[in-house]
Amino acid sequence: MGTGDIEDRPAAGDRSGIVLGSNQYGKAEVRVVRIERDTARHRIADLNVTSLLRGDYEECYRGGDNAHVLATDTQKNTIYAFAKEYGISSPEEFLLTLGRHFTGSVPWTTGGRWEAEQFGWERIPVQGRGHDHSFVRTGQEVRTAAVTIADGVEHVLGGLKDLLVLKSTGSEFHGFPRDKYTTLPETTDRILATSVTARWRFLPAAGADYDASYAAVKALLLETFAQTHSLSLQQTIFAIGERILQERAELAEIRFVMPNKHHYLMDLGPFGLQNNNEVFIVGDRPYGLMNTAVTRAGQAEAPAAWEWLAGFC
Numbered sequence: 001m002g003t004g005d006i007e008d009r010p011a012a013g014d015r016s017g018i019v020l021g022s023n024q025y026g027k028a029e030v031r032v033v034r035i036e037r038d039t040a041r042h043r044i045a046d047l048n049v050t051s052l053l054r055g056d057y058e059e060c061y062r063g064g065d066n067a068h069v070l071a072t073d074t075q076k077n078t079i080y081a082f083a084k085e086y087g088i089s090s091p092e093e094f095l096l097t098l099g100r101h102f103t104g105s106v107p108w109t110t111g112g113r114w115e116a117e118q119f120g121w122e123r124i125p126v127q128g129r130g131h132d133h134s135f136v137r138t139g140q141e142v143r144t145a146a147v148t149i150a151d152g153v154e155h156v157l158g159g160l161k162d163l164l165v166l167k168s169t170g171s172e173f174h175g176f177p178r179d180k181y182t183t184l185p186e187t188t189d190r191i192l193a194t195s196v197t198a199r200w201r202f203l204p205a206a207g208a209d210y211d212a213s214y215a216a217v218k219a220l221l222l223e224t225f226a227q228t229h230s231l232s233l234q235q236t237i238f239a240i241g242e243r244i245l246q247e248r249a250e251l252a253e254i255r256f257v258m259p260n261k262h263h264y265l266m267d268l269g270p271f272g273l274q275n276n277n278e279v280f281i282v283g284d285r286p287y288g289l290m291n292t293a294v295t296r297a298g299q300a301e302a303p304a305a306w307e308w309l310a311g312f313c
């Protein structure tokens with residue numbers, strides 16, 4: 001007698017008219033630290049890695065047949081084994097090594113997505129010199145990388161998130177339309193603050209130096225934010241993207257997710273005090289939100305590189 005569980009019911013097969021849609025599976029957020037200790041001056045790489053495989057998994061989903069299911073546990077173990085065997089030079093290269101391994105050695109895996117966050121550590125200064133094996137976490141931002149392999153094509157994204165920047169002047173916002181719901185005063189002097197999340201796509205076969213690109217993009221981003229007299233956050237974002245693409249030939253496009261972290265002038269009038277743009281209430285929510293892509297005219301798009309990355313458009 002049947003248990004009433006789903007396996008006891010007659011298989012509907014394709015007759016149900018229900019088909020398996022897009023899918024990927026794997027292990028998320030594998031935390032791995034690799035110490036390079038070939039000399040007394042150690043180096044550290046600290047990653048949070050996600051591996052997601054795509055391919056022929058129809059029989060697993062429809063029939064419970066796991067013959068094609070490389071266990072998520074195996075994917076996790078591969079990440080640790082590769083950290084030993086290949087080291088972690090840059091997150092982009094580490095993810096490419098993983099992606100090529102899975103698509104090259106598991107016949108039914110035709111593609112996938114590999115993502116990493118990299119947490120920065122810098123040497124603790126002792127008597128003017130960075131210590132050999134003692135580190136302190138860097139606090140400015142988290143580096144990110146994402147590799148997608150789809151239809152035999154590799155897409156590589158570098159990126160960063162949680163990079164907080166603020167201008168205490170040099171930011172205006174006016175000239176916007178007013179309707180019966182508009183209360184925002186125009187301003188020629190406000191605080192502009194945002195938390196930058198950005199991802200940049202490398203041109204195919206660029207043979208890029210990912211670490212050099214990362215350092216250059218971050219520096220250009222910060223410099224352009226500082227040097228742009230802002231008429232809106234949107235204008236500042238485009239200026240940053242334009243400058244980065246002008247300077248970095250290895251990149252096809254850059255996309256941003258940028259909240260406008262509002263700072264409201266506090267009314268000190270009730271206390272008999274004048275507020276000359278000095279004291280602000282820091283808004284938490286709601287916040288403005290800009291999702292922006294800056295690309296090269298005529299450049300082929302690569303939608304597969306961006307699918308599944310929340311917030312990027």
Ligand SMILES: O=c1[nH]c(=O)c2[nH]c(=O)[nH]c2[nH]1
Pocket residue numbers: 173184231232233234260288
């Ligand atoms: O830079 C800005 N862009 C906007 O679109 C906007 N809207 C708003 O209320 N404040 C701002 N600031």
